[in-house]
Amino acid sequence: MDVFFQQLANGLAVGGIYALIALGYTMVYGVLKLINFAHGDLFTIGSYLGLTIIAVFGLTEFYGPFLGILLVAVMIMAALALLGALLDRAAYRPLRESPRLSAVVSALGASIFLQNMVMLLYGARFQVYPDDLLPSTTLDIFEVSIPVVKIIVLLTSLLIMAALYLFIQKTRIGTAIRAAAIDQGAARLMGIDVNRVIMLVFLIGPALGGVAGLMVGLLYGQINFTMGWVYGLKAFTAAILGGIGNIPGAMLGGLLLGVIESMGAAYFSIAWKDAIAFVVLILILIIRPTGLLGERVAEKI
Amino acid sequence: MLTKRTILIFAAGVLIAAAAAPFLNAYWVDVLNNIGLYAILGLSLNLIVGHAGLFNLGHAAFFAIGAYTAAILNTTFGVPILWLLPVSALAAALFAFLVIRPIIHLRGDYLCIVTIGIGEIVRIALINDVWELTGGANGIFGIARPSLFGFIIRTPLHFYYLIGAFLVITVVLFFFLENSRFGRALNYLREDEVAAEGSGINTAYYKLMAFVVGAAWAGMAGLIFAAKMTIISPESFTFWDSVLMFTLIILGGSGNIAGVLLGAVLIIGIPEFFREFADMRMLFFGLAMIVMMIFRTEGLLPQRARGYDLGKPAERAAP
Numbered sequence: 001m002d003v004f005f006q007q008l009a010n011g012l013a014v015g016g017i018y019a020l021i022a023l024g025y026t027m028v029y030g031v032l033k034l035i036n037f038a039h040g041d042l043f044t045i046g047s048y049l050g051l052t053i054i055a056v057f058g059l060t061e062f063y064g065p066f067l068g069i070l071l072v073a074v075m076i077m078a079a080l081a082l083l084g085a086l087l088d089r090a091a092y093r094p095l096r097e098s099p100r101l102s103a104v105v106s107a108l109g110a111s112i113f114l115q116n117m118v119m120l121l122y123g124a125r126f127q128v129y130p131d132d133l134l135p136s137t138t139l140d141i142f143e144v145s146i147p148v149v150k151i152i153v154l155l156t157s158l159l160i161m162a163a164l165y166l167f168i169q170k171t172r173i174g175t176a177i178r179a180a181a182i183d184q185g186a187a188r189l190m191g192i193d194v195n196r197v198i199m200l201v202f203l204i205g206p207a208l209g210g211v212a213g214l215m216v217g218l219l220y221g222q223i224n225f226t227m228g229w230v231y232g233l234k235a236f237t238a239a240i241l242g243g244i245g246n247i248p249g250a251m252l253g254g255l256l257l258g259v260i261e262s263m264g265a266a267y268f269s270i271a272w273k274d275a276i277a278f279v280v281l282i283l284i285l286i287i288r289p290t291g292l293l294g295e296r297v298a299e300k301i
Numbered sequence: 302m303l304t305k306r307t308i309l310i311f312a313a314g315v316l317i318a319a320a321a322a323p324f325l326n327a328y329w330v331d332v333l334n335n336i337g338l339y340a341i342l343g344l345s346l347n348l349i350v351g352h353a354g355l356f357n358l359g360h361a362a363f364f365a366i367g368a369y370t371a372a373i374l375n376t377t378f379g380v381p382i383l384w385l386l387p388v389s390a391l392a393a394a395l396f397a398f399l400v401i402r403p404i405i406h407l408r409g410d411y412l413c414i415v416t417i418g419i420g421e422i423v424r425i426a427l428i429n430d431v432w433e434l435t436g437g438a439n440g441i442f443g444i445a446r447p448s449l450f451g452f453i454i455r456t457p458l459h460f461y462y463l464i465g466a467f468l469v470i471t472v473v474l475f476f477f478l479e480n481s482r483f484g485r486a487l488n489y490l491r492e493d494e495v496a497a498e499g500s501g502i503n504t505a506y507y508k509l510m511a512f513v514v515g516a517a518w519a520g521m522a523g524l525i526f527a528a529k530m531t532i533i534s535p536e537s538f539t540f541w542d543s544v545l546m547f548t549l550i551i552l553g554g555s556g557n558i559a560g561v562l563l564g565a566v567l568i569i570g571i572p573e574f575f576r577e578f579a580d581m582r583m584l585f586f587g588l589a590m591i592v593m594m595i596f597r598t599e600g601l602l603p604q605r606a607r608g609y610d611l612g613k614p615a616e617r618a619a620p
Contacts (some may be wrong), residue, residue, distance in 0.1 A: 034410075035410045035413070035414060043469050046489040088515065090591070091591045094558060094595045095594060095595060098598060099598070100409065100410070100595070101354070101356060101409050101410070102594045102598050103594070104409070104410050104413060105593075105594050106590065106591045106594040106595070108358075108544070108547075108587075108590060109586070109587045109588065109589070109590025109593075109594070110365075110587065110591055111511035111587070111589040112544065112571065112583050112586060112587030112590070113584055113587030113588050113591070114586075114587075115583075116581070116583045117584060119580070120580060120581065120584065128318055135530055170512055222616075229540070233414070233417060233418070233421075235417075236414060240411075240414075269429075270430060271425075271428075271429045272425065274421070274425055275421065275422050275425040275426070278419075278421050278422050279418075281414070281415065281418050282404065282418055282419070283406060285407060285411060285415060286404060288410070289407070295348075
């Protein structure tokens with residue numbers, strides 16, 4: 001049972017990260033019907049940016065670990081939001097009227113570009129987060145000791161997701177995003193500025209992805225320039241698992257995928273860990289392509 | 302269309318390529334071999350991406366199946382490697398049939414992401430040494446040199462002629478395939494799937510066949526790769542190899558044989574001239590893909606619309 005609860009904690013922590021990244025995919029897909037392949041690399045950039053900010057500004061020493069990390073997270077979110085909007089402007093907006101698959105190629109190009117930019121800036125080797133950022137204490141829950149970092153990561157991601165959910169469901173802007181996802185033309189007729197909605201989605205998604213990048217750094221300590229596409233593909237799987245375009249779906253899908261993956265690694269085979277997400281992806285697309293909670297986009301597969 | 306001019310240009314190109322090679326040093330011959338190999342892979346993927354319009358970012362999986370089939374049969378049973386060409390092709394085709402069949406109905410970008418998944422699963426399976434056949438992360442070594450009528454193909458120059466001959470056969474066969482009923486059906490369903498279905502084209506069947514034929518050809522390319530390297534390992538069949546094959550089609554001109562050949566030269570050949578910027582190679586490819594999509598969606602040498610010679614009006618009017 002001990003192993004089970006340990007793996008559950010691991011799965012939920014990493015699942016929270018998948019969910020945060022998945023939100024970026026699902027929101028963009030909801031509005032533009034585009035797989036933003038570069039989203040995973042924005043996540044990587046968030047991770048590297050966190051490393052730089054911590055090293056340069058030393059916020060954690062000045063403000064203490066928690067407030068310091070919070071400030072780092074806010075700075076990452078601001079920078080990534082800007083980068084996301086820039087990406088949309090440069091690579092996707094000129095292709096709004098083109099066939100959808102041209103936008104997919106452009107997204108792939110953007111992904112390759114960003115990934116290699118990170119490699120040229122930071123080098124191809126693994127980079128290491130300082131390991132004394134957060135207290136390394138453990139918490140005993142049901143006689144299972146769980147590192148406090150994992151609990152913080154999970155709680156933070158749940159908190160962010162709850163905030164986003166309320167924003168999407170309760171505010172006027174959130175309603176506009178949902179409307180644009182269901183039918184852009186009709187949304188436009190109702191006086192919604194769809195281009196602004198798209199920009200907003202490209203601000204929010206990358207910001208959340210950037211925070212997820214910071215979390216991976218804090219949780220595992222090691223980051224690499226290629227990690228974006230692995231995490232990205234898994235997060236996209238999570239988004240499909242929950243139902244693409246569906247925001248609660250992305251959250252559920254992320255957590256579920258994290259747990260499935262860590263259970264699979266523990267009870268099936270660690271060597272096949274990275275393949276589990278892809279098997280889940282293929283199975284879900286064959287059995288229930290609309291995902292667990294149903295997709296929220298106008299078109300059918 | 303097959304005009305006298307096309308045949309002349311093609312024949313002249315082949316003759317020049319065949320005659321010039323002995324004057325190049327071994328290094329450049331090897332670069333040309335890589336270009337040739339990627340051109341073959343590109344042409345096989347072009348059937349799927351260019352003609353059927355199906356985004357496949359896992360083509361390295363089919364390439365890998367062909368290479369490993371040949372390597373395993375050659376090293377364990379000592380079967381001469383060139384005899385295994387049909388076996389490699391069949392293995393890759395069968396694999397494509399089995400894995401693509403259940404997902405062929407998915408729409409464009411979903412299919413794209415699933416093919417990435419298939420490519421990754423195959424690579425992870427090779428690393429994990431499935432059924433203790435693939436040699437794990439180290440791969441398989443000691444693959445025998447191919448021999449043709451008792452002549453052992455050994456040096457880069459020998460391989461140049463082998464790959465060159467295979468490329469010429471590929472170009473000729475794919476030219477006729479593309480202009481056949483099959484090729485036209487693929488183009489039709491790429492342009493308008495509903496209309497194609499309405500005209501009686503079994504779209505699921507044709508899409509699947511595009512994958513099967515493309516995979517079979519990639520499998521044979523895999524065999525040649527295995528024979529050339531004599532060592533193969535999962536590292537040679539990553540997602541980035543799939544991306545390279547895909548990029549060369551998109552940049553060169555999808556759906557056009559000349560475009561794919563140009564793409565192979567650009568993607569594999571040009572970086573050789575900028576070796577000091579080797580790290581920046583992928584950065585430029587990424588940028589080129591974005592710029593290309595914005596300014597020239599159809600690639601450098603786009604597919605030309607089919608024209609049919611109906612003869613002069615007077616001749617047509619005659620009974």
